Amino acid sequence: ADKIALVVKSLGNGFFDAAHQGAQEAAKELKDVEIIYTGPAKATAEGQIEVINTLIAQNVKAIVISANDPDALVPVLKKAMSRGIKVVSFDSSVRKDGRQMHLAPSSNALIGQKLVTMAQDAVGKTGEIAVLSATAQATNQNIWIGEMKKVLAQPAYSGLKLVSVVYGDDQTDKSYREAQGLFKSHPNLKAIVAPTTVGVAAAAKAVQDEKKVGQMFVTGLGLPSEMAGHVKSGAVKNFAIWNPIDLGYSSVHAAYAFVKGKAKGQAGEKISLGRVGTVTLDKDNEAAMAEPFTYDGSNVEKFAKFF
Amino acid sequence: MKAFATWERVLVGLVLAVYLGFGNAIDGFLSPYALADSTTNMSEKALIALAMALLVIAGEIDLSIAAIMALSSLAMGTAMQAGAGAPGMLAAALGTGIACGALNGWLVTRWQLPSIVVTIGTLSLYRGLAQVALGDQAITGYPEWLSTWGNGTLGDLLGIEGMIVPIEFGVMVIAVIGYGLLQHRSVHGRRIYAIGANPVAARFSGIAVDRYRMALFIGAGMMAALAAVQLTGRIGSTRPNLASGWELEAVTIVILGGVAIEGGRGSIIGVLLATILLGSFTFALGMLNVSGIVMAMVVGALLVGAMVLPRWAQYGAWLRALRRPKSTGTAAGNAA
């Protein structure tokens, strides 16, 4: 069987475990594929490089990776490609010359839009909102925050005021404290938008503990399994996430297409992603899978069983 | 102090066991490419581990060493952005490493503070400064020569076809030889042992203890800068979290190499062997697709196990050692 390696930012993260589940689904479908699910102990580029070196030594056919650093992985991935290994990045991208294609879970513009509309759904037309991000360096976080700012600049959202961006470093305690800090420094805050699964759960917990349920809402990107409780408590009205299972599934399909030579990595090329459909590569060899899916009280319980 | 004591023999045995055992069990583990790749695992860490080894032998420790790497890399990147060429970039990196090391050394010698506390503080400070300067940005677009240094092979450098030994490995070998000569064959090495074993007596013997401590911290800063240059070259980008957690890996290598954490004992050969052992062992585990966190766990267990096994048989070793009157190591050092 062809070995396809799924390299994630770090292991022990529900999101990537779900992606792994999708990858296994794809492998079952594609028959002669074996998935290696791996990642470093800490979410660093250096750790991923060590992992990739061992994958190269194993002669895997393809590497599907969510990068901790878009640039740092380029040299080692180039080495991999020079030894005939196909490289597809997903979720968090690798610079263009370090991979054959990138499969974004969704387009950044769509996510930015989604985050703002969810905030508006929660608090209404006017109010102060704040962003609780992961680390200050997280690429995708910063792009999404940038997109949000673009959307907020539109007249339709002029009532919403982004008062602060704070960083919880994807640590529960720090995120929690940052959320509390927001309550104090911005007494009129209406919503916290956290485009990170750790942050959104911690912020929801803080809202609950501060007994601010109903006055203040948390929204953002989160996993149904982690958020179900908070939706029930009322701290969270809605949140969104792309479907990580589908993302893992699609990435493996894309990688397989490269392994079998069905895809070459040219702009405009169409790549089939099995049951998810087909995507088209843009000039940077990037493609977006789908727009994020919104979860609320009506459907969260159902999805919480999956991821 | 003998360069090849019992512990080094144990390490040689373990290294052989890894190469023979895993070489048989894993396809391609002994292929030239895999061997060459596996050295990237260790080359930069060896540089900081060597500097750390000397510090630990002298009874000190530098937990900020990886943070210095981040700051040095940042300085180099900033120099590049300011239009500096290769000499300017290297000077910026080394200068920063030396400055950081000097600050550590100054705090330790001038204020007579325990280095473990000082460097926990400077660890936060240096990484924090890198974060202040870079924020959410990264510095990229490093020139080709730097990338070659980090990723190239000696074959590329010397024009020999098929010589796939990475340049970084070559640098490591040179550093090991240099440190080995310094520590085992020079007067300075002897004095460093003396400082670690009994700083008070060393001072009474006319050794400028604080000057040596200062030099060792500065040396650690320089090695961190060198490692940072290589690592930056290898990955082509600078971020505030560069090499995060490497300080503990360096300490692990040093201890596994048989350097006594209380100072006064240890060998460079041991550090080299420990570097190779850890590098090859984690590479082999990686090829078995053991996940990173479990690998860290195995390495932790290896560290404890390696220390425990030789003592397993000595029942009551603990009491015996306490009974031997010994000079008050660290306490005396602080009092001096």
Next chain:
Amino acid sequence: MSTAPTRPAGPPRLALRREWVLAAIILAIALAVGLRAPVFLTLRNALDIANDSAILAILVMGQMLVLLTRGVDLSVASNLALTGMLVALLGKAVPALPLPGLIAAALAIGAALGWLNGWLITRFLLPSIVVTLGTMSVYRGAIFVASGGAWVNDQDVHPLIKALPRDTLAGLPMLVWAALAVIAFSVWLLRWRREGRELYAYGGNPHAALYAGIPVRQRLVLAYTLSGALAGLAGLLWVGRYAIAFTELASGFELTVIAACVIGGVSIGGGVGTVGGALLGVLFIGVVNAALPVIQVSPFWQQAIAGAVILVSVALNARSQRSAGRQILEPQERTAAPVTPAHGAAA
């Protein structure tokens, strides 16, 4: 000074002056921040800080016991996370378990992990920094193995665990009560119990402790076991407070714990440190942590500031702890005779 001061019965209260200085600094910071953001000086905020500091205080009490014996326990954060995870898993598997059972389980698991450190250190005569560096990785990895890398989420955390830190008693959250209980226990142990005094003795002079007939090995194992048990308790509270358990929980927190001890004047060299001082160290970190977001210091600055604070406080500590010398000359003569040598003038 040759006349010994007579003082009331009890152990010497060390470095009293230094502790007042630290308290004054903390007060000054709080007031300065309060000027810019009055919300900082409310009772509510004080309670928040107490709440945030409670877990740190519990861990610091344990760490202090170990530091007193010239050791260090780098594995506390991993122990906390592993115990937290195991208790969360236990709570998930046995929903009927009552709260005392959960607390007992947390204490027992934590104590067992701490005991292992102590056993390795004393049985094989290993330096604590090495052993706990190793077990730090081992315990962390064990979380991954135990949980299969999966998270225990809000809805899976045992409701009693979640409720524990939030419940209040007499107006104070249980989290704070737990910390107070641990502090009381530490005072009792270190001031009123033989075991506690012997930890000071051992830390001051390990070699002599053996001659003095102190059961050294038991005492060391006790220190590590207690540090572990308190880490276990902290793990339960942590998981309850944040309603989540995962592999990277509290990673890196050991350095904060040690920093709090050091700021509070507990010596890395052993034998020196008081409960009061350590608590001030905790409070200091709590106040600074709470102040930074409130006065809207850029998050990028936080780590650098934390580092600088540690350095300044240890430097100040070192200064005030520097001994005044032996003073062979009689004081009145000393003041009478100027220091500058009369003969030295003709150089």
Next chain:
Amino acid sequence: MTESTSPLLSLRGIHKRFGPTHALRGVDLDLVPGQALALIGENGAGKSTLVKTLTGVHQPDEGRILLDGQPLRFADTQAAQAAGVVAVHQETVMFEELTAAENIFIGRPPMKGPKLPGLRVIDWATMNARAQQALDQVGAGFAATTPVKQLSLAQRHLIEIARALSQNARVVILDEPTAALSQSEIRDFYGIVRGLKARGVAVLFITHKFDELFAVCDRYVVLRDGASVGHGRMAEADEPGLVRLMAGRAIEQIYPEVRSQPGQTVLQVRGLSHPTEFHDLNFELRRGEILGFYGLVGAGRSEAMLALMGLNPQARGEIRIDGQRVEIRDPADAIAAGLACVPEERQRQGGILAFSVRHNISLAALAGPRHAVHGRYSRGPWLAADQEGALAAGLIERLSIKTASQDTPLSGLSGGNQQKVVIGKWLGLQPRVVILDEPTKGIDVGAKQAVYRLIAEMVEQGLAVILVSSELPEVMNLAHRIVVMKRGRQVAEFTREAADAETVVAAASGLQLTRPHLAEPVHDAVAPRPSTDGPAGAALAA
């Protein structure tokens, strides 16, 4: 003192090995209630090892310990204490951060509270009161609640003795208890030992000072190379005889004749002062001269010597070598200027226990480029094993250091031999001025004689020596001139001819010569103590 009293504690055929070292080879001795037994032997004879065996620190490899005729084994120090065997060890056993009372009751504080052992707490009041009682018994003039870190070395020894007393011990072992005590304290100490004997305690007394043995001991046992080689009644023994037994040969003249005549001035010290330790010291030293520094323990001599070596940053003053003013900020400066110092605390300041004998000897000789011998034992910055080995071999031979090999770690040598190594370290450096701070502290007669010969030899070769000593005979017999210090001040200076024991002691202790007794207890510099009466002049008789 009759022979008929049956022994309380007996040792029969005790053997103890440390790896290749056979430290005890068949020791027999009996301790009788109400008597003091002197244990005599050269350095490394095994005295301390025997003590540790008796107190449960070490287990004997062979042989039996009998208490009241019953064989028993002391598993640890606690077991020995429980059986009433208590020791004041050679190395001080103190906890600096704790109070005197806690030190006395460490490991066995009085407890109070409910019957449940887990809930009982320390009874501070009782403990302090009982500790104060024990301290008063030994004449210590400080409060039991004083933290030990505020006390002097001598006061710490008193605490140790108080600890032994407070344990109602049946057997008290004193391993060189007087090494750090001043003359007057030693006399007080005799009273304490006599008190112990009067209470029916069996005392084992170890010291290298014979006058003490004759003053308080009833019987003796001589140990040589780990075996008992003689025993008898103190009253029937004489010093030369004991020395012969100890050394296995006769040692006649302990003090060599110092024949050298002082030449031109090498070292001049002017106005050496320190804010708290000493004030306005002025002296000079000539080639081939031995300058004695006498004073009571704690007079500040060591501190002054540290200042000469650049180890006392607060010290001020002018130092000239050959008339040239030198700046000394660090020992390296001092060594470059030709000064060398054998410090007082051998294990902490002098040698590196983990280093081999060779490496200890060569440590200073591998000196920096500023020193005369630079490059002689190394090739540039590189080590030269043969030169180093030759240096070590030469000094081991010259000082007759007893060691298995050059590679033996210093920790494997006895105290006297360690001291020789530390002195030897400096001889390799060929200094101009050698400072010896209590060079014979805790070493045996044989070793002392060797050290004295060495000193004489050094000055004959033109070196200048400063000899700091608290033993009057030492300075009286060796020094050309004697400087006396008292409480940090230089109070008198004598030439050898002009000095007599009484005058010198009087100067050191600040007593008027017209006073009838010299024995009037002297206020120790570090901590004045109330007077207790001791027998007159006994200590000075040697």
